[in-house]
Amino acid sequence: MDIGDFVKLELENTTYSGTVMPSLNEDTVVIKMKSGYNVGIDKKKIKNIEILESGDKPKYGLPPLNLEKNPKLKNISILSTGGTVASRVDYKTGAVHPAFTADDLIRAVPELMDVANIKGKVILNILSENMLPKYWVMTADAIKEEIENGAEGIVIAHGTDTMHYTASALSFMVNSEVPIILVGAQRSSDRPSSDAALNIIAAVKAATEPIKGVYVLMHGETGDTVCHLHEGTKVRKLHSSRRDAFKSVNETPIAEVNPFTKKVTYLREVKSQDRSKIKEVVLNTNLEEKVALIKVYPGIDSEILKFYVDNGYKGIILEGTGLGHTPETFFEGIDYANENNVLVAMTTQTINGRVNMNVYSNGRELQAKGVIPCEDMLSEVAFVKLMHLLGNYEFKEAKELMSKNIAGEINESINLEC
Amino acid sequence: MDIGDFVKLELENTTYSGTVMPSLNEDTVVIKMKSGYNVGIDKKKIKNIEILESGDKPKYGLPPLNLEKNPKLKNISILSTGGTVASRVDYKTGAVHPAFTADDLIRAVPELMDVANIKGKVILNILSENMLPKYWVMTADAIKEEIENGAEGIVIAHGTDTMHYTASALSFMVNSEVPIILVGAQRSSDRPSSDAALNIIAAVKAATEPIKGVYVLMHGETGDTVCHLHEGTKVRKLHSSRRDAFKSVNETPIAEVNPFTKKVTYLREVKSQDRSKIKEVVLNTNLEEKVALIKVYPGIDSEILKFYVDNGYKGIILEGTGLGHTPETFFEGIDYANENNVLVAMTTQTINGRVNMNVYSNGRELQAKGVIPCEDMLSEVAFVKLMHLLGNYEFKEAKELMSKNIAGEINESINLEC
Incomplete structure (x- = not known):
């Protein structure tokens, strides 16, 4: 009985048919049944083994x-x-x-x-x-x-x-x-x-x-x-x-x-x-590939953001902290991106919850610098969406669409129990 | 009765004492009781108000x-x-x-x-x-x-x-x-x-x-x-x-x-x-501040990693995908970091679970390029730990300590139900 064989195993009171799978335990045979479900069987309990179809058959030899x-x-x-x-x-x-x-x-x-x-x-x-x-x-x-x-x-x-x-x-x-x-x-x-x-x-x-x-x-x-x-x-x-x-x-x-x-x-x-x-x-498969996703952290340097701007990036998703914040050490870089028409949008590294850039001064300042809040959108989705928008729309329109729902990525309200 | 006043409010059957808090609803008075707990009281139900202590007193006027x-x-x-x-x-x-x-x-x-x-x-x-x-x-x-x-x-x-x-x-x-x-x-x-x-x-x-x-x-x-x-x-x-x-x-x-x-x-x-x-x-407050945390994403460009190396960064935490992977598009940058003695370590953007860079070829290749798996350490913790290690140890020792537990950040096994 080899891995891949289709077998019938007789036990004391029952019978299992299925394909022999690799087992992590040498005392156990694992059988994948037709249901797709696996069962592990103690080798000592098997009374009789019948190999109904050998797994050795070459693939291209199997009849259609x-x-x-x-x-x-x-x-x-x-x-x-x-x-x-x-x-x-x-x-x-x-x-x-x-x-x-x-x-x-x-x-x-x-x-x-x-x-x-x-x-x-x-x-x-x-x-x-x-x-x-x-x-x-x-x-x-x-x-x-x-x-x-x-x-x-x-x-x-x-x-x-x-x-x-x-x-x-x-x-x-x-x-x-x-x-x-x-x-x-x-x-x-x-x-x-x-x-x-x-x-x-x-x-x-x-x-x-x-x-x-x-x-x-x-x-x-x-x-x-x-x-x-x-x-x-x-x-x-x-x-x-x-x-x-x-x-x-x-x-x-x-x-x-x-x-x-x-x-x-x-x-x-x-x-x-x-x-x-x-x-x-x-x-609509147009994508602007010069888009980056940057996770912010304490002390992150504005030079990092300048690198992207200077290297032709058109859009940046910042995965900020809390309700959508960055350290002030990053403000200079954000100004530089804004001056150079790089679209900057904000998600949160808390994963769960919504960005709200109106609560604290940091968020309000960032919005004044042109940063777009991504609402309850996941960072990974925002990254892909920004590639999609910049591939299809002018800067101004892309900026407006970034915080509007297109494909289920933004909900007006979120279930706080999720 | 102003915000900040310490008051006693008499209702039909009960009395509340506490500090008047701002209320979002103009028909309700919110009182913070001594227990630290807030209670909202319908203004119409208040029979009598006694101001026990005015909140107007200047801070420095309060007696010790x-x-x-x-x-x-x-x-x-x-x-x-x-x-x-x-x-x-x-x-x-x-x-x-x-x-x-x-x-x-x-x-x-x-x-x-x-x-x-x-x-x-x-x-x-x-x-x-x-x-x-x-x-x-x-x-x-x-x-x-x-x-x-x-x-x-x-x-x-x-x-x-x-x-x-x-x-x-x-x-x-x-x-x-x-x-x-x-x-x-x-x-x-x-x-x-x-x-x-x-x-x-x-x-x-x-x-x-x-x-x-x-x-x-x-x-x-x-x-x-x-x-x-x-x-x-x-x-x-x-x-x-x-x-x-x-x-x-x-x-x-x-x-x-x-x-x-x-x-x-x-x-x-x-x-x-x-x-x-x-x-x-x-x-031990020595910290190497030239450490960065980079979240990887599909198509991330090796030039990004080269920027950090060329700008004097000594350590990089990569927040990879799944069990600790990066796109092959990033391998050239990782080689460049390795050649220049920049310590690169890997966490996962799945947040939960452990990095395991032995399962897939991608992880094994990254390890061969010198990338250190951060086990079940959070990205944010790994970022801080790398600053700490590079501030206190030589490169080789820091590299060894990165995947060893120092302060509870790595457990040998994790509870999969967490």
């Missing part, structure tokens, strides 16, 4: 599944950009290089067959820490192509490091009536605790919903219980390793998605889709 | 309280650096400039008399966004002086924007057997929801405990229920406006402090004090 489309199910395209979530499929097919055809996906997560008609496509294969603005554009282009070719929902498999930056970029760049769901995994498939399969199932389910917009789907709790669907401009990675690392900030998630029952429970109002325009996609 | 020390209580020094928490006292005395004598404090929060023998001292009067490393040194010097003069506990009133940076700096700079408690307020005293009085009461209480080390004390919940005592190197401001904005990260708080019952409930082990050395203080 020749699945016919189920007319009752929606057509969902899964686009892979790489990352931990995509590595699962690699593992299952035994391929070192990415493999993300519909057949690979169905073999890895057979349950997808019951949720949608699946199409798979690799558009990139990078670790998400290496995502670049040009790849956001490439992803937007791929989404447009899929939708125009009949996709009724899009799932983007993505590494988690920068998934929220990409979700934000797509929120500003893609206008369509189709749900676009980014999905990742915090644990790779060679670990019994992998969240990849359940997240993909829930993401595909979410992509079949009659909603539009860009969302992130990940585990909602550390356990395998429920997944959360987050608005693409209101979500952030808030833990380096936990499976529920992604959290909506200043907002509740959009919905809970149960990957077992496939039930979707909406937690707040959602943008519903206009089916009559389902194939219409308008992209 | 001539309080005698209670030998059963500890001697606590409250040092004010400014900020919202100190503005309360300003308001109460009618002074525009800071006033923070023991008498002012006792008049504002009479309950303190029952908790400790209070001494008050103004050492700075700045908004905490303007805190500078040299003010951290000034504060450390003031702490030493107070302890050598008999203070058995220290409370530092501080603005909240950068209170966690200061707590971290004092954690590395001050070695003593006395508890040092930083305290702030999220709402100023002219708002009925002010948390200033309760936080000060709980902070003074914590300063009387037989513990040592540097802590932050703030509301533990949005309501006036319980305060949390946080370890100075494990705490961060995580909301711009909520009263429970400060949270321990990757750890539980040290203790709950009930400002009403004065009960202190420890939630984990704490450093206990050696009473025999209570007057001994060793300071």
Whole structure:
């Protein structure tokens, strides 16, 4: 019995069928069942082992599944950009290089067959820490192509490091009536605790919903219980390793998605889709790449800001302290940016809560120097939005739009209990 | 009846005594009672008003309280650096400039008399966004002086924007057997929801405990229920406006402090004090100020890092993505920093969780380039620690100490449920 084999294990009172996974404990066999769920079985309790299908088969030797489309199910395209979530499929097919055809996906997560008609496509294969603005554009282009070719929902498999930056970029760049769901995994498939399969199932389910917009789907709790669907401009990675690392900030998630029952429970109002325009996609992928995100700290020197101005930067997001402040030591640099028509906008490093630059003198002075408050917008979203605005509008208009809601990134009031 | 007057208000069935506070609603009188708690009273329900003491009296005209020390209580020094928490006292005395004598404090929060023998001292009067490393040194010097003069506990009133940076700096700079408690307020005293009085009461209480080390004390919940005592190197401001904005990260708080019952409930082990050395203080206030904190983002340019190296910076904290990564676009800058003996260390912008640069190739490559993983250390703490290390040690030793625990900033394992 080797890793990758599809086996039937007989125990005293029960039988398990599934694919043998790597196990961290040599006394235990880990089986991934068809449900996508893993079970660890004490080797001593196994009475009989039957190898139903060997995992040794070369990938390209697997016969095509020749699945016919189920007319009752929606057509969902899964686009892979790489990352931990995509590595699962690699593992299952035994391929070192990415493999993300519909057949690979169905073999890895057979349950997808019951949720949608699946199409798979690799558009990139990078670790998400290496995502670049040009790849956001490439992803937007791929989404447009899929939708125009009949996709009724899009799932983007993505590494988690920068998934929220990409979700934000797509929120500003893609206008369509189709749900676009980014999905990742915090644990790779060679670990019994992998969240990849359940997240993909829930993401595909979410992509079949009659909603539009860009969302992130990940585990909602550390356990395998429920997944959360987050608005693409209101979500952030808030833990380096936990499976529920992604959290909506200043907002509740959009919905809970149960990957077992496939039930979707909406937690707040959602943008519903206009089916009559389902194939219409308008992209705006212009980006000004000379934008920076600067976190301020005690004693930060004005020379730092001058460096950006002198090097052709057009916009700066300052991640300030508290309600949106910087040390006075930074004022000279801000004046210099303002004199040189560099757009400076303010978020807060408290992550949660809203910028309010009217409460203290520091905030009022900064506004007098031309700094724009970003309200309850996340720093990462503000960074992407400023690239988008400066890529499409003149300075004055970009400045006005920075503090106005475009894609769900600013709410007039925030739920203080979030 | 004017703001600042001490009054007795008779209602149908009850009587309230306290100081008249500004009210946001003209139909309501807000009274700050001696307990430090505010009550809003419908003007229509007031049957009789008696002005017991006019608030118009000039500050310097108030007679001294001539309080005698209670030998059963500890001697606590409250040092004010400014900020919202100190503005309360300003308001109460009618002074525009800071006033923070023991008498002012006792008049504002009479309950303190029952908790400790209070001494008050103004050492700075700045908004905490303007805190500078040299003010951290000034504060450390003031702490030493107070302890050598008999203070058995220290409370530092501080603005909240950068209170966690200061707590971290004092954690590395001050070695003593006395508890040092930083305290702030999220709402100023002219708002009925002010948390200033309760936080000060709980902070003074914590300063009387037989513990040592540097802590932050703030509301533990949005309501006036319980305060949390946080370890100075494990705490961060995580909301711009909520009263429970400060949270321990990757750890539980040290203790709950009930400002009403004065009960202190420890939630984990704490450093206990050696009473025999209570007057001994060793300071190490050397700081290398040429240290920067850089948050990385998709597409961040190596030229940015080169700017710091070329401008004499000696250390850089990178707030990376996920488990501690940067885009490959930044590698050239990191090589340049390494070649020029600039110490580069890595934290994570996920805030929660631990850096682990052994999991993905990106992290391993960064380590090969000399980047030091900061484990479960907060970015703000790592920034201060690097200033401290480079101010006291040679490059090689500083590099080794960066990933080792000195003042509670690194734990070997973290509670994943935090």
